[in-house]
Amino acid sequence: MHPIAEPSLLLNTSICKANITKMAARIRGWQGDFRPHFKTHQSAKIGQWFRDAGVERITVSSFKMAHYFAQHGWKDITVALTCTPIHTAAINQLAATINLNILIEDVASIQALEDHLENPVGVFIKADTGYNRTGIDAEDFITLKKILAHLKDTKKLIFIGFLTHAGNTYHARNMAQIKKVVDPALEKMLALKTFLRKEFPLMELSWGDTPSCSIYNDFYGINEYRPGNFVFYDYTQVQIGSCSMNDVAVCMAAPVLATHPQRNEIVVHAGAIHLSKEYIQLPNGNISYGKVVKINHALEWDTHDIIGEVKSLSQEHGVISANKKIFAHIQPGDILGIIPVHSCLTAHLMKHFLTTEGNFIEMMK
Amino acid sequence: MHPIAEPSLLLNTSICKANITKMAARIRGWQGDFRPHFKTHQSAKIGQWFRDAGVERITVSSFKMAHYFAQHGWKDITVALTCTPIHTAAINQLAATINLNILIEDVASIQALEDHLENPVGVFIKADTGYNRTGIDAEDFITLKKILAHLKDTKKLIFIGFLTHAGNTYHARNMAQIKKVVDPALEKMLALKTFLRKEFPLMELSWGDTPSCSIYNDFYGINEYRPGNFVFYDYTQVQIGSCSMNDVAVCMAAPVLATHPQRNEIVVHAGAIHLSKEYIQLPNGNISYGKVVKINHALEWDTHDIIGEVKSLSQEHGVISANKKIFAHIQPGDILGIIPVHSCLTAHLMKHFLTTEGNFIEMMK
Structure with missing residues (x-):
């Protein structure tokens, strides 16, 4: 036995790799793109296990983390953090070498970033589908149209689509409760696609959260999935019923x-x-x-x-x-x-x- | 202004140094020894400010932290962690170069450590004066006597005295409530000194916790004080009334x-x-x-x-x-x-x- 004299976080590599393989297979089954969130493991080595499962695009939660994974060969990264003018330097540094996507949710930041970015970046509008943390209310078409009008004129901010994190699935404790969160959130995302189909025919929808990606099966219209926690799962996910x-x-x-x-x-x-x-x-x-x-x-x-x-x-x-x-x-x-x-x-x-x-x-x- | 693009922990050095000076003066006023807990700042530089205030002995919460401060010139360190046989290697490494004190609270560990330690270390018995986390119940004289009997025969474990952390002051919200925790805890510590005066005339009592050290004034019989959080204080301490x-x-x-x-x-x-x-x-x-x-x-x-x-x-x-x-x-x-x-x-x-x-x-x- 490894002599343990202080708290040590054990990792069962077989379980971890099985979690990755299983989630990759589920998302392939939905014809979706798998852009796992790497904030859970924050490790180049475990990132490699995702690469072995065919993953090429990832999500991170900070520019520091994006920088770390870019240094370890990841070329397509979404920083799932709402960007404002203060993030200009960090965006410029990364977008010079990789395909970078960022999140936007206000008009003033769009203008400031357009003025100071040196390279084009992909932009998701953060949509709030019920979690009520960040994001524009997915049903607030007036604000969304205003933001899209500004994005249409930008050369550096390339609109990709809408990204949501239905973090309220974490309050669920079984499949029925997860469905109660996911169904209306999905409907709101699909409504955005329908509503903007003519103007943005290539618009993508990006979906997050481990609980729904682990056990929900009726996704429709979503293009990419960004679960993260599933790589390890935990006691909370057991309680939710995700694993x-x-x-x-x-x-x-x-x-x-x-x-x-x-x-x-x-x-x-x-x-x-x-x-x-x-x-x-x-x-x-x-x-x-x-x-x-x-x-x-x-x-x-x-x-x-x-x-x-x-x-x-x-x-x-x-x-x-x-x-x-x-x-x-x-x-x-x-x-x-x-x-x-x-x-x-x-x-x-x-x-x-x-x-x-x-x-x-x-x-x- | 320093350009801040990500969360940054600001430190007002004037307030911090004033907190150190004030606590050092309070403890001098009680004729006590100041052995501050360094787990709050974990920084060699801030440690230096304590040295400037006359501090030579410190407390830490892990062997890793003891090692760090030993590397930065601290020669007298209490690791305020109950030690068991698995800590032998860490103790041996440190006790070879510094004056090391550890905590003990069970007979089996005393025997195992005595058998495997290479250098003498100071030993405090952890006394539980009401917090009910670690430590022997300070009123359980039967168990305490059994432990002391074992310590009397050891050559490597040098009994210094009793150490307590009245962490239950953290539930207090004013001076009266702090007094209600401190008074009985102090009484229990003093009883130990009285009870063992003849056998261990040099026995020391070590006292912790920022709330009591910040505002209580009637300490008696305590030899050293180990507050830590006061170096920065925080919202909790404001709520308690410590600052x-x-x-x-x-x-x-x-x-x-x-x-x-x-x-x-x-x-x-x-x-x-x-x-x-x-x-x-x-x-x-x-x-x-x-x-x-x-x-x-x-x-x-x-x-x-x-x-x-x-x-x-x-x-x-x-x-x-x-x-x-x-x-x-x-x-x-x-x-x-x-x-x-x-x-x-x-x-x-x-x-x-x-x-x-x-x-x-x-x-x-």
């Missing part, structure tokens, strides 16, 4: 620091700076910062061998609410596994993975 | 990506990977991930010019619930300031600071 516990590819190896059988608690070295403070509410109403499972000496975790739930986190420590009967078998210095609530945030904090084969995989620094 | 908003030394510069006046929301580039998902509940019952203020062109923030509160966070984005009247003055590309809820976690995520003088200060990588 099973056996599809989760990452697990935090957490050293036991202390056991408190009198209050059914185990304290592990794995805190907010390792897992993140993202939590879920369990069906019984309790809060969990991670599901705790056993890890064997080959660094494999057993999702059927449940120790308990992480009930609270401070900077370095996690407190596990544990099943009474396991205390006879656990002592300080042992290693437990924690299925993270949100693998994107956990990976971002850890900065590298320890594979079940015992190798380290680095992420963007 | 005023003007004592907070850090502020996230967050680019505005979109404004939504129709729902009184502003979307900024500053999300869970910048601020952390730590939140507080405001007196009105709402959740906040940060207080939003104006920043001027000299990168100074004005804590009286309130824009609103960060009401939700996703990976890269923050949504601000904003005052209606400010929308006429804010547009995409502007920079707003966010007073973080928990500066330790925010600094850990950002990995460097941008000072109000326009310099970068690096943290441990």
